Amino acid sequence: MSVDREELLSTAADLLTRRPTSSMDDIAKAARISRATLHRHFAGREALIRALEQLGLRRLDAALDAARTDEGDAADAVRRVIAETEPLAGFLGFLVTENQLFEPGEQHAGWTRIDERISALFQRGQRQGAFRIDLSPAWLTEALYALITASAWAVQDGRVAARDSVRMTAELLLGGVRRSVEE
Amino acid sequence: MSVDREELLSTAADLLTRRPTSSMDDIAKAARISRATLHRHFAGREALIRALEQLGLRRLDAALDAARTDEGDAADAVRRVIAETEPLAGFLGFLVTENQLFEPGEQHAGWTRIDERISALFQRGQRQGAFRIDLSPAWLTEALYALITASAWAVQDGRVAARDSVRMTAELLLGGVRRSVEE
DNA sequence: TCCATGTGAGACATGGGTGTCGCATATGAG
DNA sequence: CTCATATGCGACACCCATGTCTCACATGGA
Helix, strand or coil, X not given: CCCCHHHHHHHHHHHHHHCCCCCHHHHHHHCXXXXXXXXXXXXXXXXXXXXXXXXXXXXXXXXXXXXXXXCCCHHHHHHHHHHHHHHHHHHHHHHHHHXXXXXXXXXXXXXXXXXXXXXXXHHHHXXXXXXXXXXXXXXXXXXXXXXXXXXHHHHHCCCCCHHHHHHHHHHHHHHCCECCCCC | CCCCXXXXXXXXXXXXXXXXCCCHHHHHHHCCCCHHHHHHHCCCHHHHHHHHHHHHHHHHXXXXXXXXXXXXXXXXXXXXXHHHHHHHHHHHHHHHHHHHHHCCCCCCHHHHHHHHHXXXXXXXXXXXXXXXXXXXXXXXXXXXXXXXHXXXXXXXXXXXXXXXXXXXXXXXXXXXXXXXXCC
């Protein structure tokens, strides 16, 4: 009888990832509940988006845990991060877009922790001599987000094959476009 | 007396880049004209966005011309592209976001010509042996857009210094994160 | 069985943006 | 100067999403 809040959030996330402009009514229909019930669980659209943001943060945190960012070779860790976050890419893209759309220039507190986890990985790579030091960890973190999101959209638009997505993203971020001597 | 259409579009572009959710009234105020006059020049918000898209395409075309994409070393040409498009980055980010928001999965015809110009540059680099061939030109093109936009947002948010923006973007795209032997 | 809780359906008011119109006014060309 | 054109201002209706409410119904536990 009662609605599973987590499942409701997942459904909303899926729908909004595909159609970012979906209304509360659309979301309710997708979850097979009435709009009234949706409002009973989330005070309003604002509250729903906030909850989705928290969901995204939890998922991203879990993905970073699974990627074991502080273990082994830094480059391999970056590859694992990309592989683990790839299923979240579309959803994260929605959150970033939503954020950029309604409060450009501001940054939510919840993301700083995630940023720091990723930034720490790049710093580790720099300390160990595997990564170049003339690119700031903050910029590398931004670039990682951008490439993961771009990859998801490119797959969605059919410009990149889904099976190549992770490799393309990782290889570009790690090695760049220029042909290198090593590897 | 008469309104300069180009100047009006530029003003709208500036405002929407800063505040993507601006209403027609906001745009009219920013251009110091009445909302009625704005509607006399553009049938509606839809038409205005379309016109802004055309403006973006023209500016991007001009930037690619200025970058002389088919001259000299391919890597240098990529650097020039980034340098020339950097002033447009925020505006292009708005267009991409708007597009992704209202018609995800679709691609506008006008962009394919631009895509092909950039893609051709990457292909040239691959043919000349300067660029690696295991990353498709289509993906590299997407990545270029993503990094330029991300760079603009990072600057806007204060996470990257404006003076480092072009270098950071170009260096990451060309060389990647991994420390390389050359250079 | 009885009752509390949660849900569905629909109605309702509200707010904000949009699109259109009429009318007064200012500008520039002839 | 005269007139056509373009603009400003305000009003109006319209649409859509949102938020709230009521009432009836279903479910599950005591």
